[in-house]
Amino acid sequence: MTTTPDPPPLAAERERRLHPWSWLFVLIGSVRQFLVPLAVLVIFGGRREEGVQLLVAGAVVLVLALVSVWRYFTYRYRIDGDSLIVRSGLLERSLRQVPFSRIHNVELRQTLLHRLFGVAEVKLESAGGTRPEAQMRVLKLDDALALERLIRHRGRDVAGPAQGEAGGAAEGDTLLALSSAEIVRLGLISNRGMIVVGAALALSWQVLPENMVKRAFDLVWREAFGYVEHLDGGSWATALAIAGVVALALVLVRLFSVLLALVRYHGFRLQAHGRRLTVERGLLARVRSSVSRRRIQAWTLREGVLHRWFSRRSLGIDTAGAQAEGSEAQSRDPPELAPIATPEACDGLLRELLGDAAWPPEGWQPLHPRAWQRLLVGDAVFAALLVAGLCWYLGPWGLLGLLWLPWGWLLATRHARFAGYHADARLVAVREGWWSRHWRFAEIDKLQALQLRQSPLDRRFGMASLWLDTAGAGAASQPLRMRYLPEAQARELYAGLGRDVARRQLRW
Structure with a gap:
């Protein structure tokens, strides 16, 4: 999504339609969901039923096309003061009002086809719920940017006195930008290539005929070990040959991870637009997401073995946004402010965003001696x-x-030597791990529930654990756990945090 001049402000009290080609993108999205079953039906069906299969596939596509066109003609939206009004449906009509102040996350997405047509998909999320408050597929790019800009400034009249301020902040302050070299390091560190290859193999096993998959594996096995058997040198040569094949496969998968990282994170920029943070990334499909700073509920720093080899870390956040369910939750990417950065850059970014909170904490309290x-x-x-x-x-x-x-x-x-916890008037933090380390912390004003937990083994060892929940805790996020504390300290900390949470207003 390329940087463009400030788009003209959206006119209030005027109903707008989606882009005239929106039905095409809705159709493509719908067909994509049925693509694998339709392909299996057409390719692997019997020859006698080939005509029937093609007829069924054509009928499905026709129905999806009619639904997509129907959606275009029945979907309207307009700006009403500080709210977005969405009207949809013909037989069952729906009128939805979404106040700008309740929109937590704004995401603009452009695939190659979107960029060709000069359009973008807009998704608006609020706290709670399992679906976006509004998902517009698709808007003209200028309209999408204008809507994002309007929401970013919380419904202020961008055509009035605030226009100069909004226009001056259109570019925002760049907090982090990743070079190509950093993205290559990210690809070498991540296991995304292994995950994609494993998922492809699992999908092939489920979709393709079982005999075909087995024959493919048998062919690879015979070819590889047939080549090894022709080598002279005995068992050591055979072992080295097998190790070489495995090493080559790992190198290829790692190079695939680098390629995926370049496609996914090309042009990554983290910018601050006043009270909102905007992340823009992507080589083929450009994604631009925006979140309010005060919607950030918890922070996570991660450092694996490969991170330490490259002296890098990653910084992620939990936001008070809609919690998806099912396949959407699995496909949704975790929010990342810094996919890869030096420890010093991560700490500086946290100090910038947390304000007067001290990071990293100076005094980490140890776990129970046992x-x-x-x-x-x-x-x-x-x-x-x-x-x-x-x-x-x-x-x-x-x-x-x-x-x-x-x-x-x-x-x-x-793990026990590295792990610890910290709590002060502003933050509560925990660090865990050794082989793979992570730091997880949240502001006390963002906590909404505390639990003191003791298993029979914990009672036997004289220890207890605290589990802290924030508004952004979902199925995909890890709870803030302070495990294996001395029981007396855990109860004292539980009582102190309970008093602080009870008398402070929840900020989310």
């Missing part, structure tokens, strides 16, 4: 089950499963 023993219990149970299963199949050789215990002990001790 927290590593509590963490080791899970690994001990897993090792016992692993040994039992291996001994069933391998006999005495299954005792090698006990080697998991030293690794579990290392993870538990390192």
